[in-house]
Amino acid sequence: MNQDVNTYLNSLKKWQTELTKLREIVLECALNETFKWMHPCYTDNGKNIVLIHEFKNYCALLFHKGALLKDPEKLLVQQTENMQSARQIRFTSLSEIEELKSTIKAYIKEAIEIETFGKHVEKKKTSAFNRPKELEQKFKENPAFEKAFDNLTAGRQRGYLLHFDKPKQSKTKMSRIEKNMERIMDGYGLNDCVCGLSERKPNCDGSHKQLEKKE
Incomplete structure (x- = not known):
């Protein structure tokens, strides 16, 4: 074991x-x-x-x-x-x-x-996911933000695209984008740990557990 x-x-x-x-x-x-x-x-x-x-x-x-x-x-x-x-x-x-x-x-x-038997799941390509117009607007306003988004792994990009496109109202979509801009600029995915202690950024090495022990 x-x-x-x-x-x-x-x-x-x-x-x-x-x-x-x-x-x-x-x-x-x-x-x-x-x-x-x-x-x-x-x-x-x-x-x-x-x-x-x-x-x-x-x-x-x-x-x-x-x-x-x-x-x-x-x-x-x-x-x-x-x-x-x-x-x-x-x-x-x-x-x-x-x-x-x-x-x-x-x-x-x-x-x-x-x-x-070596079977594989046919995954939907990132390019097939819809990019909300609100996200494209933010990219035009901030080219560095677009570059940071493009530098994310394909899986992290898909996670954000699904999250941003889910609300029906444009206002809510924009709110989600603005809320996550800093995470994206720092290279983190939607569900990545951002404890700030990890030596394996953007992945987590479990360092946040040190914080939990102190609480």
Whole structure:
């Protein structure tokens, strides 16, 4: 077992029992245990298959190519609009996980087969996402802002485009853009940690947890 995963699970104040059970189930599927993106990640021949993580109201298994799974039980959830490939199975209790054990294993088996056969999710290109006129207006007013946006990764750009274009009212769209201009200028994505302590900007290395311990 991976020591980083042990440390992660032991540090949890919530969902520890549930994630420990999920870990047990996943390891029974003969996957290799690693620690990526600050969470336990399970691979097959070096390919990411599934990750376990926790949120305030639920814990989950995240299938990296979940969009390709058949999902006969209709369990998979698209975490955000920007998630084109990954899908979650969410849990709110240990009993729920235990009841779905055989189903979880079946989904993992299919996920391994998908990776073995080299299947890929056909992702929508960033150029296909609508750029709101309000964003184009800000680009004209501030060329440095446009350059900073273009320097973001494709995934971060898509996240912002979806976020900016979602409201119906132009005023709300502009408000969202202005609210996030500083984040974009600093190279951060919509959901990136901005604690200011990370040495892996714009990614987070977990440094913000130092702040949580002081509170």
